Amino acid sequence: MDEALLRSLTPGVLAVLVRRGADFAAAEDAVQDALVEAVRVWPRDEPRDPKGWLVTVAWRRFLDATRADAARRRREDLVEEEPAAAGPVTGFDDTLQLYFLCAHPSLTPSSAVALTLRAVGGLTTRQIARAYLVPEATMAQRISRAKRTVSGVRLDRHGDVSTVLRVLYLVFNEGYSGDVDLVAEAIRLTRQLAAQVDHPEVAGLLALMLLHHARRPARTAPDGSLVPLAQQDRRRWDTRAIAEGVGILQPALARDRLGEFQAQAAIAALHADAPTAEETDWVQIVEWYDELARLTDSPVVRLNRAVAVGEADGPRAGLAALAALDDTVPRHTAVAAYLHERDGDLERAARLYAEAALKAPDLAERDHLTRQAARLNNRGGR
Structure with missing residues (x-):
């Protein structure tokens, strides 16, 4: 079978x-x-x-x-x-209509993701529950509520592509927990969507996923600890995935209908193109972040832009860009720690790394930030 x-x-x-x-x-x-x-x-x-x-x-x-x-x-x-x-x-368009149904605006993001994995991805409730690290009964209730919500929705017109893409992006960002690799599943589903929808943002999202996924083998050390981008062994990056991602992105950008996923993919492509961290074209990355900020006005984008400014124009320029942002934005403290370290203020950086560790969203990131604080404290003789 x-x-x-x-x-x-x-x-x-x-x-x-x-x-x-x-x-x-x-x-x-x-x-x-x-x-x-x-x-x-x-x-x-x-x-x-x-x-x-x-x-x-x-x-x-x-x-x-x-x-x-x-x-x-x-x-x-x-x-x-x-x-x-x-x-x-x-039924070429049948699955496409399911995408739009499962990304219906009446659903919460978590319900839309779960329903997409169930109906379009074909995963069992148990597999989805394990991927999300929640009890199967909890996931069953979530999916059941989502199905009831969309039961009266007519499939007589296409929905919003941007909503479908956001749901797929949420699937991609769930990580690698459980017995289902949600990153690989998101790429599979986005490939399927790209085969049915001729839209530059669909291509942009697929390119973004491939370019990020290409770095996956180098993101963790043998002991499971996180490896920052600048310290990754680039020989472990998947060059075929990078080539495919760039090959998908370039025609999409040429259509001159820029969207946020294309802009993010362009940034990822610049990172992938650099033979070493020192050769990264940070000036062009800042320009792409400017485009992305114009498209989304996202505080997270502006936070990442501050990091790029710090690399392109020096840490004090990065700190000036950071000062204009709300300090409650996730990872703001970690970025401040990094920029202060680059500026030579090791004592302040160590304190900020320790503070950032307490706010970390997961164990791996918390451990990484704690090690950064310890490293600087040891260098300072404390």
Whole structure:
């Protein structure tokens, strides 16, 4: 049994049922029944048209489960007039419509991510729960609420691409916890979206993911500790992923419809292009951060810009840029520590590193900042 084939077909089959008028929760139950039947039947009799087979079985299961309802009888009449399962079911746009449904603005970001992984990614509730490090029952409730929310939403028009991209970006940023690599899953889903949507920001997001993911092997030391970008062994970067990311980004930028993901990818490409940290083109990176700040007006972007200014024009220029920002922005204290260290104020930098460690969002970052404080304290003889 080809589990990868079943997983790839599931979103399209689900979308066909929803497009025909089935509510989301009932449609998913029917598709799951069809998948169970496929596992039982296909090893001895695999169909010529696997997706058409799944659509036929799932639709029949849906009708069986709702036959007593008059509305469902009307849908039976509709399917008799248009028996979609009689031949191959291409459904090129079906999965695309699921993206928009799962990124519906009525959903919270966490619910939209969970529903996308469930409906489009084909992950089980247990896999998603493990990836998020929450109990399976908690994730089941979250997904169930999300399905109820979108059950009455009609798939009669395309939604907002930017909302879909933001959901995929959230999936990417979840990291590598659990038994499902959410970064790899986000790249897979974004590739799928890019194959269906000709939009420079979709290409920009895919390029950004590939360029960041290319540095993954060098981001941690053998003991699991974080390795800052400047100290990473660039020989461990995935050059094929970098080349692919740059190759996707350049045509997108040439279309002159700049968006935030393209700008972020351009910054990542400049980092990837530098043979050493010292050869990084920080002046151009600052220019891209200026574009990104204009597009988003994000305090996090302005924080990262302060770091880039500190590299391009010196730490005091970076500290001046930092002084204009709200000190409650996440990682503000860590950036201040780094810039003060670059400026030679080791005592103040050590104190700020220790303060930043207390605010760190995860254990790995906390340990890294604690080590930076200890390193400077040891250099100062304290």
